[in-house]
Amino acid sequence: MNALILVDLQNDFTPSGALPVPEGDSIVPLSNQLQQKFDLVVATQDWHPSDHQSFAIQHEGRQPGELIDLHGIPQVLWPVPFVQETEEAQFIFNLDHSKVKRVFHKGQNPRIDSYSGFFDNDHQSSTGMGEYLRELEDEVFAVGLATDYCVHFTATDATEIEFRTIVISDATRGVNLQKGDVDRALVALQEQEVRILLSSELPRSLTKI
Numbered sequence: 656m657n658a659l660i661l662v663d664l665q666n667d668f669t670p671s672g673a674l675p676v677p678e679g680d681s682i683v684p685l686s687n688q689l690q691q692k693f694d695l696v697v698a699t700q701d702w703h704p705s706d707h708q709s710f711a712i713q714h715e716g717r718q719p720g721e722l723i724d725l726h727g728i729p730q731v732l733w734p735v736p737f738v739q740e741t742e743e744a745q746f747i748f749n750l751d752h753s754k755v756k757r758v759f760h761k762g763q764n765p766r767i768d769s770y771s772g773f774f775d776n777d778h779q780s781s782t783g784m785g786e787y788l789r790e791l792e793d794e795v796f797a798v799g800l801a802t803d804y805c806v807h808f809t810a811t812d813a814t815e816i817e818f819r820t821i822v823i824s825d826a827t828r829g830v831n832l833q834k835g836d837v838d839r840a841l842v843a844l845q846e847q848e849v850r851i852l853l854s855s856e857l858p859r860s861l862t863k864i
Contacts, residue, residue: 658792659690660784660813661698662772662799662806662827664750667736667743674736676801676828680747685826685854686798687751692857695756695791697784699772699799699809701737702744702760709768710735720832726766728776731832737762759784770808773816785816794819798826803840810849821850823857 667673669680690696703709711719711732719734737744746752759782761769769775773785788795795818797810806827813820822844829837841851 656695656792657693657794657796658695658697658788659693660772660795660797660799660809661686661690661696661750661752661755662797662809663699663701663737663801664747664799665700665737665743666745666747667701668800669747672736673734673743674830676830679800679828680749682798682800682826682828683747683750687749689796689798689823689826689854689857690751690754693754693796695788696754697757697759697788698746698752698755699759699761699782699784699805700744700746701762701769701805702739703737703762704765705735705738707762707765707768709733709762725768726777728767730768730776739763757784757787759787770805771812772805772809773812776808785812788818789816792818794821796821796823798823800828802827802829803832803836804830807840807844810844811847814847814849819850820848821852823854824851825853825855 668676711717721732761782767775767777795813810820810822
């Protein structure tokens, strides 16, 4: 069996959000269509406290986009996206989430970021998504935002905990802080045995992939 993971389809990732992804909102209609192919759909949401240490404003003299060491882990500093309970952290308005069975919040620990939908970046804390899916599925498909961060790390972790993993690339968009980041992320995923498919390549019977 298989599941679709909607990764961080949230307002702050739209072109008008705090962390804009070019055309980030353009993948919502395709994401809605893809949900109809799956019996199980889950979603992730970045859910930061307002004092999260991944925010550049928490570090005097630092700017968004800079790379620092945060408690022993490389950390890109961000603006102030996905603050818990704000409108900016909610799902993009036209996302159909009526089929979503569970939402997994991530990034709640103010001391460590969480790109992956499965674990914090130090891999010391689990969101519970892996345990939930393991009871039901053995194959996962990922769509969402952003290709080079949260989709990348979610798919990587899915593979590492032994799910068969597919990223539907035309239902993702990337931040591209550095030119070519998205392409490099997709190559890295393929090297980790994640399959990269277009939505048009999905067979009618997804369980046979």
